[in-house]
Amino acid sequence: MKKRWISLYVENDIGVLARISGLFSGKSYNLNSLTVGTTEDETISRMTISLTSDDKTFEQVKKQLNRSIEVIKVIDFTDVAVHRKEIMFIKVKNCTFQDMTELFRMAQIFNLKVIDYNKTTALMESINTEKINNDFVRLFANAFSNRIEIVRGGSVGIEAIN
Amino acid sequence: MQITGSELFVKALKKEKVDTLFAYPGGQVIDLFNALYGQKEMEVILPRHEQGLVHAADGYARSTGKVGVCLVTSGPGATNLVTGIATANYDSVPLVCFTGQVPTGLIGNDAFQEVDIVGITRSICKYAVTVRRREDLGMIIKKAFYIAKTGKPGVVLVDLPKDIQKALGSDSYPDKIDIRGYKPNTSVHNGQMKKAIGILNKAQRPVFLIGGGVNIAHANQEMLELAELTNVPVITTIMGKGVIPTTHKLYVGNIGIHGSFAANSAISECDVLFSIGTRFNDRITGKAGTFANNATIIHVDVDPASISRTIDVDIPIVSDAKKAIFALLEKATTLNTDEWLKKIENWKKQYPVEMKSQYMTPQNIILAINQIFKKAVITTDVGQNQLWATQFLELNEHKQMLTSGGLGTMGYGFPAAIGAKLGNPQKDVIVISGDGGIQMNIQELATAIVYELPIIICILNNGYLGNVRQWQELFFDKRYSSTCMRYRKCCDTTCNSPNKECPEYTPDFIKLAQSFGAKGIRVTKTNDIIPALQKAKENRKSPTIIEFIIEREANVMPIVPPGNALNDMILESEETAK
Known part of the structure; x- marks a missing residue:
């Protein structure tokens, strides 16, 4: 079992997302994350999908995706040089003054952008790889147990130039 | 020229050389039926149930190599297609199914007879789409036929909202289509x-x-x-x-x-x-x-x-x-x-494949079918009747078998035969069915009557859902749970063998045939098989039901028990050979 990445060009039509996600659930493929947005051509959307599977299942996933009429192109991103980033919001609530000081210090050290705050609550933005964001979730969950709220966007990826 | 969506629909079917349309009307397709009224190029067939309809289109497609075309209304009309769509798609049969839909403005409002049929069928067809703009209609129909018949053939569903059917728009229908995500393989490596x-x-x-x-x-x-x-x-x-x-x-x-x-x-x-x-x-x-x-x-x-x-x-x-x-x-x-x-x-x-019995066996019946019919399409239902047919039927360039192989749909055989007969009027069309499966679409007898289709329906009646009963006998200690078709309220619910006191079978297939205006023949002895088939063959105007009363607990042998290797089979009852 291994974590895999796929970049998918699809028709920007109603129902295509349902078709793709339905393929994963219907065939019991283990989907980790899926992001979708339009491309420079507004009739085409691009998805970044991550999943965990063995080699044989992954081959099937790619073939099944290719088989869908709405899928224009399947690119295996697993072992190629790509830039991958995920946006994540971390909100920390019910902070004391001391907490706030600590929070701002953490944000500075880990290069997180504080985008909103008041006396007791702060909102930070992290644009990092999925793995680094995982680390932040753990870090903040430890430091501010039961007071954090996390929203994650899922990874988007694009081929590296060099 | 500006024409309605319904008129373009009819034009498109003609351009696609559709000669037979399997169609059942309803509120959300009334405009389409109105456009079909009086035209002469296509025969519009009205089956008695949408499931029978889609299996008929499937049988038509399998036996002619053409695309089978269905038209049904929204809601229940559409959901009744589901089993038939899965059946056809699983066996790579090219079908294009048009479903009516509530007007685009009402979609999502839980309107009368509204279902999300595209969502329902997404995983059981090759492609499904709702037409949302009148100007896309021609292109989508073209695409539907192209996708259905190329590559690995399959089912395409086109959902047609009522306002699209009514709306005026261009009368042009494309000759060619290019789909960027769909390029069927055309060469050999x-x-x-x-x-x-x-x-x-x-x-x-x-x-x-x-x-x-x-x-x-x-x-x-x-x-x-x-x-x-x-x-x-x-x-x-x-x-x-x-x-x-x-x-x-x-x-x-x-x-x-x-x-x-x-x-x-x-x-x-x-x-x-x-x-x-x-x-x-x-x-x-x-x-x-x-x-x-x-x-x-x-x-x-x-x-x-x-x-x-x-x-x-x-x-x-x-x-x-x-x-x-x-x-x-x-x-x-x-x-x-x-x-x-x-x-x-x-x-x-x-170890030849054969049935040894003192009674009339399905092998006797199927060998007689082989002997009497030289140019034929034979459809099967699903279960023992199907397995026996696949064991004993003789096939060649003049004899084709249609069977639901992938999905294993009971109720497939008879309506598929209707489609096969419509597509091959010059051939004999024979159904090999069981007493269970035939009852799943028996209403189509009316269709066979009204279109004067002399289909020969062979019911192998053992009074059981025989294939499941066989599994219960071999692997479940003869616990015949819900497989006896002669069971009545007075029976012991743990009965595990047929006996002389078994209640009478219902329905009486002979009377049933007669009530529709079909012929009915009951055969109980091996010697009567051939005369019955000949009589049925001579009946050129209406369908004939031949009910063969077969041994109640006859099994399909050999069988590979679950979990065994292919050559580790039970060859005859009570005898295992390596």
Whole structure:
């Protein structure tokens, strides 16, 4: 079992997302994350999908995706040089003054952008790889147990130039 | 010129050369039916239930090679298609199904007779789409027909909202279509084919394993030439049966859990397995890891997703079956397989597929069908009747079998025969059904009557849902749970054997036939089989039901018990042989 990445060009039509996600659930493929947005051509959307599977299942996933009429192109991103980033919001609530000081210090050290705050609550933005964001979730969950709220966007990826 | 969506719909069907439309009206398709009224190019067939309708379109498509076309209303009309869509798609049958839909402005409002049929069918068809703009209508219909019949054929569903049917727009219908995400494979990989032929030419014990793909590609003649050129024995799946004449000396039999001992043994002992157009479904492979263990496996299929899915393949070749066979015919040579063929012949003689009984057997019935009908389409239902048919039916270039192989849909056989007869009026059309399955779409007798279709419906009546009963007998200690069709309220719920006190069968199929205006014949003795079939053959105006009262607990043998390797079969009741 291994974590895999796929970049998918699809028709920007109603129902295509349902078709793709339905393929994963219907065939019991283990989907980790899926992001979708339009491309420079507004009739085409691009998805970044991550999943965990063995080699044989992954081959099937790619073939099944290719088989869908709405899928224009399947690119295996697993072992190629790509830039991958995920946006994540971390909100920390019910902070004391001391907490706030600590929070701002953490944000500075880990290069997180504080985008909103008041006396007791702060909102930070992290644009990092999925793995680094995982680390932040753990870090903040430890430091501010039961007071954090996390929203994650899922990874988007694009081929590296060099 | 500006025309309505409904008028463009009719124009499009004519352009696609649709000659038969299977259609059931309703509120959200009334405009489409209005546009169909009075036109002469297409025959519009009105079945009695939408499930019967879609199976009829399926039978029409399988037996003619054309696209089957359905038109039904929204809501229940659409949901009644679901089983038939899955049936057709599973067996790669080209269908285009049009469903009515509530007006676009009402979609999502839980309007009367509104269902999300595109959502419901998404995972059981090749493509499904709702037309949301009148200007897209022509392009979408063109696309639907193109997708349905090319590549690995399948079902396309087009959902037509009522306002689109009414809206005025262009009358143009495209001649060609280009779909950027859909480019069916059209060539054979030369390098892979060369490798495959190299391996085949060195084989000592080769077999061809042929699936439904070769029948779909209409490559039967070429396949026969290839078998004869190479001298390689041919084994088929149920869907591939008939690809070469079943009486041919190179034909071994069916593979699978009810395959012949010879075929299953040959698969287990071959050194090269050259398979074309099969997806190695679990019904043919037996226990995982034991399938063709001694063989180098070559797999040709039009669908890349079918290759190396359940069985690891040594040489994958993505190609249309016909193109691959053409390529093989160019390069293949004659092999010396005499000894191997002799060995297979011995297996055949040692354990022939046959039914021994003092009573009238399904084998007697099917052999009589073989004898009497020379140009025929034979449809089967699902269950024992189907398995017996696949064991004993004689098929060749004049005799075709239609069966629900992938989905295994009870109720398929009779409506499929209606479609087959409409598409092949010059051929005899025979249904081999059970007493269970025939009741699932028996209402279509009315359709056969009104369109004067002399279909011969053979009901093998054992008063049981026989295939499940057989499993209960062999693997569940004879606990006949809900499989007796003669059960009544007065019966003991733990009854596990038929006896003299069994209640009378209901319905009386003879009276039922008569009530529709069809003929009904009951046969209880072997000697009466042929006269009954002949009588039915002479009835050219209406369908005939022949009810064969067969032994209640007859089994389909041989069988590979669940979890066994293919050649580890129960050959006869109470006797296991290796």
